[in-house]
Amino acid sequence: MGDSTLMRSLLRVFDRVPRLVWAGGRSQRTLLALMLLAAGSSHAVAQQSESGRNVPYGSPLSSDQTQQQGSQLSQNPPSAYPTPAERVGPTQLEDNQNSNQYRDDQSLTDDQTTNTNSNITNRSRVTNVPPQQVRPPELNEFERFVEKRLGRRLQRFGSALILPATRNYSVPTTTAVPPAYKLSPGDEIFIGLSGSIEGSVSRQIDSNGRIFLPRVGSINLAGVSYRDLKDVIERAVAIRYRGFDVSVAVTRLRGIRVFVTGFANNPGSYTVDSLSTLINAVFAAGGPSSGGSFRSVRLIRNGELVSSLDLYAFLRDGDRSHDAVLQNGDVLYIAPLGPQIALTGSVNQEAIYEARPGESLDDLLRFAGGTTALADADRLILYSLDNARSVGAVEVARQDFARRPVTGGDIVQVLATGTLANPLDRQTVIVRVEGEVNKPGNFVVPPGTNFDQVVALAGGLTNRAFVYGTNFQRLSVRQQQRDSYEEAVRQLETALVGAPLTSDSVVSDEQRSQQLAAGRALLERLRQAQPDGRVVLPILPSGAGLPGALTLESNDTIYIPPRPTTVGVFGAVYRPASFLIEDGRKVELKDYLRQAGGTLRLADTGDIFVIHANGAVVSRRAGALSAPALPGDIIFVPTKTQNVSLLARLAQISAVLFQPAIAAATLVAVTK
Template identity: 40%
Template sequence: MSEFERYVQRLAGQDREAARREAESANDPGRVAAEAEPIRRFGSELMSEASRGGLLQESSTQIPQDYVINVGDEILVTLWGSVDADLRLTVDRSGRITIPRVGPVMLAGVRYADLNSAIDQRVSQVFRNYKISTSLGRLRSIRIYVTGFTQRPGAYTVSSLSTLVTGLMKAGGPTGAGSFRQIELRRAGKTISSFDFYELLIKGDKTADRTLQADDVIHIGAVGPQVALIGSVNKPAIFELKPQDTLADVLAMAGGFSAVADRSRFTLERLDARNDARVIEIPLPQQEKNKLRDGDILRAFSAVETALPQHKQSKRIKVEGEVQRPGEFILPANSTLADAIKAAGGLTPGAYLYGTDFSRESVRIKQSENYERALRAMEIDLLRASSGKKALSADEAATQVAKEQSSTRLVERLRSLKPTGRVVLEIPPEANNLPDLSLEDGDRLHVPAVPKSIGVFGSVFNSGSYLYKTGAALGEFMKLAGGPTKGADTGSSFVVRANGSVVSARQSTGGWFMSGNSLESLPAQPGDTVFVPEEMDKTTFMQEAKEWTQILYQFGLGAAALKTIKN
């Protein structure tokens, strides 16, 4: 591998790492899988051991008509009619075969196409009324030489049907300093063919691939100017240039742009400007006829990864629940929640607008990051608290172990819960319209039916859901659940509203009720879920969860998470 090839691979590796980090942040870790292959010299993959093993499988079943017979070739002759014979004869050092009762036949230098007539002419001098068939059997071997910038220079014994490409493969092809485009076939001191491997690889042109003869020399010259083309093209690689090659030619060598490429530009990093980290942009197609320099690195960009500004993007959103036509919709830029409802045909009579669940992917990603950070901080606090306590008796030690186990189990439950990306829509329960909020691509809107129940969970005697009654306060539903248990911390109770907001008994100012009132006197709303935690001095993990309202509100876990946590 050349120094230039190592440098290009390092650049491509940096690009892949940056793309990997971006894909992970977008929750799409498989996006860069297709770009995992290293950037190599164009054509070098054909020189791998596996490729050579397949290409060097030669077959004598297909013999070209212009094959020249020479010493060592085996001739198969079949005669029938007035004479019967089935002969297997080898061309001797004098270039002849000897047919019994006929005599010698000179074949050295005869083309395979003329073999049958050459033997028939000699046999006809002795016999009449016969038929003849001739073919070649085992072919002779010849010795050739591979020299220059090749992996394994030296002499090789190959079949007389071998071509220049066969000999090149047998020697391992060019080294990192060898050329794929300056390969010569020399015979008797003269160059009889100049072979450009790119003509075969790109165009399938095998015209210059000549059949080898004994003592031929395949000479690989030094590599010419090289440029790299990476990014959104079909075949990112390092390409060797000829003097007439332009930027358009290099793009053609790479198979053109990929389906997702930005076809309007390249970036170009030049060897003489590399130490200054200067990169220039080349507009296309205006400069596609420009010549390139040795060591240039071109990069094509993906149009998919370059996102338009939000105010220009069309929005793909999903509307579900109590609307006339639930489904996915493509809305113009700057559309709002009201436009989404309108696209879905409007609300049904049973829609509960206050309980609308509006989730957003960008919010979910941020919530997930913060939630994981909060859980790690919680684990550290628990570890610090447990390590700082010393048990004075066996009972205290057992109690401390039980507490730590309970804490660990609840952290595991919390970790199994995933933020939904829900955005709390701060609207009053009697609202008839949603806020004037602009949509983002991937938003999801679910409008539920009016709930018929109120949920009560936590440290109460009978957790469950109870039929909603108009005008009832939350305290009435807590009484239906049997009221708080002896170990309940009623001062830390809270209620999760249908719109995703949370109201806590510890709130003393602002909100929907003022200091002096209790949570029990708060008017109930359809879909409320009340949670009563245990006291802080108990041995369960509930004593460590001090900010339930903050967790539920910031991370959008919702009322459905409460039962999971309690269980």
């Protein structure tokens, strides 16, 4: 209709208006008609521009106003096959909140369209978020009892998985809607069209279970499975259009309200997604409280029991057969806690377990994942409360596990046998022999084998073997040395903290702080050094044979070095170096000290010590410098410190930390 025709129509309408309503003259009525015409034209242009910017004219995804204008602009109804001018490029509706995620939907194939929902933002409607749990539930009475008996805390099985409540077990914001999912009011779907008609829109299913598409009409989607959604939309659009492709996705799930009651950690009402299950709601509520059961969670719908879930079956076996999908108004009831039993020792998961009536020790061990490889599988120890409420221990044999029911308050201990030390005469001995022997290697020998026998297996000693310097290491000795070493380090640390590092009263606080920091650095180096289990053998420097009667243990290591030809002098001397030993001439160690230029002014001459090739340490006070030099001897001259009682000893110890094999012996020597 043209502007002149519309103008004449408006004037005829105003002429028919009664005088009581309209008292203006012809000229005033004409002016009003022009104003209404201008306003209506600008409004129509704005609507047409807005509508044309969103979707092409003639698309079933266009707005109602656009289609009404289309009917006014053409006397004939639009063809089912739009003209080429109508086939404009794909556009996005402004009311589509997910439009930025569907820029390429029109090019999707059928297979791709089916899985489009996996990339859609599923805006979770969890509006009633449980309160932030600051800490897990308090210990119940049995947990405190077990902690007192064992001297350590034992957790309830399952509590580490679902507590604290900061863990998120709700349906994720990006999820794949299963094909069998039934659409219901509140769900929001995305529809994208390509081909002869193009556009995209999001629609929420109304309370009647329908969506409305202009030029198509209402489409009933309530109860339609997600796998059939595409076909339903295609059939509805195909009534008016041909030559198009459809892509669909569920972009928002409806919210449902459920109630978590009973002995829940955070009981209350929760609004969750329609895909949420019984387990999701229980975990969202923080799981059972300290008095709640992991073994009995009931789903009640309309006053009837729908499902009863044992969380142990889910946590241990992954069984979700009783994990029902929730519906609006469902009630979840967590039952009170049942009898509890503590399982400790050589099992795969120590914990406090909840038992159902009739369950046995065998069932309890299955919950714990069974026994470890080092466990005594033939028996266990059962601590039960008798009628006097005192704890008594009973040994239960393996054949009785299945017949022995568990009762509340039991503590079950599985013993270990693999860690027991067997007598030496029953141990299989593996010895490593290397160095100056004819056949180095690892030898498996029977219990009771001695030095002579294993050296014979190694082919005997070579001509260059230096028996006095033999490095013999033993695993059991290493552990003893480490214990003594750590105790000595703790004592030095106590002395460092409890005593000043200097006796000079004029030393400033800054200097004291620096000395304290230096002492701590030395202690840290001491902690990093570890004894290696070396045993000083009773061999004379001129000896040619090993202590043949010494019985070997498993994992013993024997290293026989070649004969050294030098004596080393290190520390606070003018020329630290290693000096050749002159054959046939007996030279005292102090002579080698003089060959190194003697001690410096800062040397602490009173604490000079000598380390022999066999690992022994001898101090100057014991006459070490007056003794004849032996091949491989090392003379060490420490430096002076402000306090010879503590910091000097720490410096002496740290100086020899580069020789881990003698660190333990040196520590003992310089701390006496």
